[in-house]
Amino acid sequence: MADAGLEGCRILVVEDEYFLADEIATDLREAGAVVVGPVADLDGALALIRGGSSLDGAILDVNLRGEMAFAAADLLIERAVPFVFTTGYENTAVPVRFDGTARCQKPIDLRRVARAIGRVLRH
Known part of the structure; x- marks a missing residue:
């Protein structure tokens, strides 16, 4: 996954499914990214976004333990941090x-998620 263009990028991973979060984080690290998190809930995501450490991008699950993650998405937009949603919803x-x-x-x-976050980081 070295072609994803993520070398040295700080990527926040917000995903409530433990094994999926671990897989995403592992793949991002293999692509050279610095993984922030992963976190599994909205409060954790908001805390990390507000925490003051710089983020280059984020992968954000839409539904976090029954709570929609749109407040985190709004905060990422406010801070000009590009992100990709992952979702099972229409x-x-x-x-x-x-x-x-x-x-x-x-x-x-x-691989598609890594490519997608790489694309949004380049734009």
């Missing part, structure tokens, strides 16, 4: 304000 479940946000449908292809 596009209509995501508010219109996020229409331009890259999405990876679950079950996710880990």
Whole structure:
């Protein structure tokens, strides 16, 4: 996955499924990224985003233990941090304000997620 363009990038991983979060983090590290988290809930995500450490990007699961992650997405936008949604939901479940946000449908292809975050970081 070295072609993902993530070398040295600090990527926040927000995912409530433990094994999936671990796989995403492992793949990102293999691509040279510095993984922040992973965190499994909205409060943890908000704390890390507000925490003052710089983030280059984020991978954000839409549904975190029954709580929608849109507040975290709004905060990432406010701080100009590009991100990718992962979701098992239909596009209509995501508010219109996020229409331009890259999405990876679950079950996710880990290489596709790495490529997607790489693309949003380059733009």
